[in-house]
Amino acid sequence: MADTNEPADAPDRMERRSRAYRTAINIERVGLCAVLVAMFGLLILQVITRYLFNTPLSWTEETARFLLVWLTFLGAGYLMSRRLHISVDLLVARMGRQAMVAVDILATLVALVTSVVMATAGAALAHTTGNILTPATEVPMWLVHAAAVAGFTLIALHSLANIVVSMRHPEDVPGTAAQEGA
Amino acid sequence: MTLLWMTLALLLLLALRVPVGFALLVPSLVYVTLDPSASLSIAVQQTISGVNTFPLLAVPMFILLGNLANTSGMTDRVYAAALAFLAHIRGSLGYVNVVTSFGFSWMSGTAMADAAAMGRVQVPAMIKRGYPEPFTIGVTAASSLISPLIPPSIPAIIYATTAGVSVGAMFVAGIAPAILLVTALCLMVWWHTRKKDHLREPRAGWGVRLRALLTALPAAGAAVIILGGILGGVTTPTEASAAGVLYLFTVALISRELTRRKIRDVLLRTVETSGSVLIIIASAALFGWVLAREQAPQAAADLMLELTESPILFLVLVCLLLFVVGAVLEPSAAILIVVPVLAPVADSYGIDPLHFAVVVILNLIIGLLTPPVGLILFILSGVTGSPVSTVIRGVLPFFVPMASVLLLVVLVPALSTWLPQALGFL
Amino acid sequence: TAGEQQEITTVSGTEETILRVAHVYEEQHPVETCGLATVQDSLAGSGVSIETYPSGQLGTEAESLEQVADGSLDVAIAGPSFLGAWHRPAELLDGAYFLDDIEDFIDKSEDPAITGSLTELRETTALDPASLWYYGTRHITSNEPINGPEDLAGVKVRTPDAQLYLDNIAAMGGTATPMALDELYMALQQGTLDAQENPVPTIESANLFEVQEYINLTGHIVQSVHLVTNDAVHDRLSEKQHAHLDAAMADGAEAVRECIQTQEAETLEQWRADGTITVNDDVDREAFADRVREHLPAQVSWGELYLEAQGNP
Numbered sequence A: 001m002a003d004t005n006e007p008a009d010a011p012d013r014m015e016r017r018s019r020a021y022r023t024a025i026n027i028e029r030v031g032l033c034a035v036l037v038a039m040f041g042l043l044i045l046q047v048i049t050r051y052l053f054n055t056p057l058s059w060t061e062e063t064a065r066f067l068l069v070w071l072t073f074l075g076a077g078y079l080m081s082r083r084l085h086i087s088v089d090l091l092v093a094r095m096g097r098q099a100m101v102a103v104d105i106l107a108t109l110v111a112l113v114t115s116v117v118m119a120t121a122g123a124a125l126a127h128t129t130g131n132i133l134t135p136a137t138e139v140p141m142w143l144v145h146a147a148a149v150a151g152f153t154l155i156a157l158h159s160l161a162n163i164v165v166s167m168r169h170p171e172d173v174p175g176t177a178a179q180e181g182a
Numbered sequence B: 001m002t003l004l005w006m007t008l009a010l011l012l013l014l015a016l017r018v019p020v021g022f023a024l025l026v027p028s029l030v031y032v033t034l035d036p037s038a039s040l041s042i043a044v045q046q047t048i049s050g051v052n053t054f055p056l057l058a059v060p061m062f063i064l065l066g067n068l069a070n071t072s073g074m075t076d077r078v079y080a081a082a083l084a085f086l087a088h089i090r091g092s093l094g095y096v097n098v099v100t101s102f103g104f105s106w107m108s109g110t111a112m113a114d115a116a117a118m119g120r121v122q123v124p125a126m127i128k129r130g131y132p133e134p135f136t137i138g139v140t141a142a143s144s145l146i147s148p149l150i151p152p153s154i155p156a157i158i159y160a161t162t163a164g165v166s167v168g169a170m171f172v173a174g175i176a177p178a179i180l181l182v183t184a185l186c187l188m189v190w191w192h193t194r195k196k197d198h199l200r201e202p203r204a205g206w207g208v209r210l211r212a213l214l215t216a217l218p219a220a221g222a223a224v225i226i227l228g229g230i231l232g233g234v235t236t237p238t239e240a241s242a243a244g245v246l247y248l249f250t251v252a253l254i255s256r257e258l259t260r261r262k263i264r265d266v267l268l269r270t271v272e273t274s275g276s277v278l279i280i281i282a283s284a285a286l287f288g289w290v291l292a293r294e295q296a297p298q299a300a301a302d303l304m305l306e307l308t309e310s311p312i313l314f315l316v317l318v319c320l321l322l323f324v325v326g327a328v329l330e331p332s333a334a335i336l337i338v339v340p341v342l343a344p345v346a347d348s349y350g351i352d353p354l355h356f357a358v359v360v361i362l363n364l365i366i367g368l369l370t371p372p373v374g375l376i377l378f379i380l381s382g383v384t385g386s387p388v389s390t391v392i393r394g395v396l397p398f399f400v401p402m403a404s405v406l407l408l409v410v411l412v413p414a415l416s417t418w419l420p421q422a423l424g425f426l
Numbered sequence C: 001t002a003g004e005q006q007e008i009t010t011v012s013g014t015e016e017t018i019l020r021v022a023h024v025y026e027e028q029h030p031v032e033t034c035g036l037a038t039v040q041d042s043l044a045g046s047g048v049s050i051e052t053y054p055s056g057q058l059g060t061e062a063e064s065l066e067q068v069a070d071g072s073l074d075v076a077i078a079g080p081s082f083l084g085a086w087h088r089p090a091e092l093l094d095g096a097y098f099l100d101d102i103e104d105f106i107d108k109s110e111d112p113a114i115t116g117s118l119t120e121l122r123e124t125t126a127l128d129p130a131s132l133w134y135y136g137t138r139h140i141t142s143n144e145p146i147n148g149p150e151d152l153a154g155v156k157v158r159t160p161d162a163q164l165y166l167d168n169i170a171a172m173g174g175t176a177t178p179m180a181l182d183e184l185y186m187a188l189q190q191g192t193l194d195a196q197e198n199p200v201p202t203i204e205s206a207n208l209f210e211v212q213e214y215i216n217l218t219g220h221i222v223q224s225v226h227l228v229t230n231d232a233v234h235d236r237l238s239e240k241q242h243a244h245l246d247a248a249m250a251d252g253a254e255a256v257r258e259c260i261q262t263q264e265a266e267t268l269e270q271w272r273a274d275g276t277i278t279v280n281d282d283v284d285r286e287a288f289a290d291r292v293r294e295h296l297p298a299q300v301s302w303g304e305l306y307l308e309a310q311g312n313p
């Protein structure tokens, strides 16, 4: 969950250190905001064309749905870079610092492996059925599958970065500074 | 067997602070790998499919709406208006807390947005004025649950898409229970402050009140657009949420409340919160697919019907089950997983689908306040700086009013079904 | 031998082969209660049985076909249009006004144009359309009467989520929007859509008559659905069992056709009598058919086939 105390764009260690990483994160964020704004625009367009001009469009719904899929998976990638995924803190909160760091690395490793599996399987899905065209917009399905591939690849990369940071700077692991956030 | 080890694996992963979305994915992927006829591609297909539905577009839109209301000062205006009218009453800030949440609930689809906003403004104000910290946090936490009961509501949207119930009907079904909750929480405030005469503020004059009311009035516009659009058949709930966003944005631009930086913050925060909910919905869809494939719905139905023939007893059993489920799962994920299993069973007991829906949602959002996955507990601890243990201590007494409301909702179906019926949804 | 061994255990009933069958229709729909129930009965004693997953529990039509293709599912039920996503000509049966009525359906389902395209589908993909079932004749429901193409102008009609359904409605003169069946009731109630098209049993079981004023007897598609399996299913069954399965599906086809025909007639009769929804008989089917013959063939890859098979080259 977004910590509403902090400004929405407080950079973490990797972003402060590496300009390239910071640029990458910024691209992700701009992309995500663009997807959100486009979704909003499509919904408004849908209402306007239906009620004001009485010329309903057939493609707004499908396009908006596909943007939601992209928002979901790209968003999950970005969330991993900021360690903002919803997780359960209560048990870990009772642990010592070292144990906490170990558990954090383990949990991130689980996310890393899962993401690699999902990204690979997503690519396989795009390979077998990606050429099927979607009904309303007639774009190939792989454009939708690609959201999962891109998202889980990002998650994998960010979790790898997080593991490295957690090993080198255990004080960055959420909770170790006695600050709790879901 | 499959269901048992999958549940245990889920719990273990959650305990190890594996993000909820991944904790749902891992056992599902293991299942798919172990079953020679199931494939990983299909796992991805079902994960994507979980968020590839039109009604879910309302999730980011409702979150955007709530963030916009907070950032554009709309929430503060509702707070100021509530304060102007209630200040002189004993325990006033407690009532203001509840009433502001009620006002905010018409613009917010989640309890999380409410807890974050109220926690930042009202908790420090109340503590400064001498309200005990645990009580302050308790009332803030409990009143945040009004949001998902009043339209717009993300749990209601997700429930409606999962169970095939009308979203409009679902939305109005929660209103009476929400008002009941407001009443119960006000009683709680009264009980706590009945002997504390110092907990009151100077009475505001009618001039102040009128001005506060006028500045807060635009907030009502959002409710009118959203509810009016849905009930009037002009927009789907999804489109209504976008229209609400357009309205709040216009109001904020006119009153010059939005800077470019604020807009950027609103968008980013919306992306972050939506993303964290949506990935759980996607993963839960896969978990739910595995349950369906293992015929869990049929098994649950057989088991329940064997245990009892009484609808009320069935609902009580459901409440107990959901109390446990709600304690470990985020409400949207829980709805996606349990509703396809339980809703058909409820049907066979002759329970009204809307009645059942409200029971499930109320149950699961109460889970937001129970450890270990009590999101509201963590959010309040985060925004107020109080340790989680203090937050839990504060919330504990509020389970009395919440459980009472739940019990009434279980026993009196009309609380959930009368309004939708009166408005022609049934 | 091992084969005989398996045969014996099968006959003694200890090792039943269970096939997962998924579809998006409700539990009360004739496909489930009549067709699949008959299949299950016919399979008794063969060592094969089916387990059904109604109401889209395992996914949409398109998704269940993908699941069959990769072996996660044994049988999917999906209309020709969904097969068209895999091999275009396989959707010919779903072309609007291609078939006149159920007799025409029975005749043309043996037509080389149809069987040929299905053989091509079998050869080029992992899908095997094993049995063709009558699903009902599609009519448009709406809030204003629709008598001819001009009445469809600017009307937003929901169709299933497949390309050809959209092309059909466009060729008939309307604006099509794809949407999942379980979101449809709400969208009509909320006014996101003006109209939809489905066979009578679906209109009945999904309570669509509650949110629409008219059922216009456009009869634009004599709808069939394929029971689609894959090679993995064949490999799991002995030759004898495979023959059993084919016979059982044929029994199901016959049973479901009777059930649906009866239900269509009875429901329409009841609606006429009690006015649940106004039955509009004044539809100019010829005008629609002419417009479709003019517009559809140019939109699809099998346009010539469509005109030829109708004897209208």
Ligand code: NA
Residues within 6 Å of the ligand: B097, B098, B100, B101, B118, B139, B140, B141, B143, B144
């Ligand atoms: Na509050």
Ligand code: NA
Residues within 6 Å of the ligand: B104, B105, B106, B107, B108, B109, B110, B146, B147, B148, B149, B150, B151, B152, B153
């Ligand atoms: Na709300």
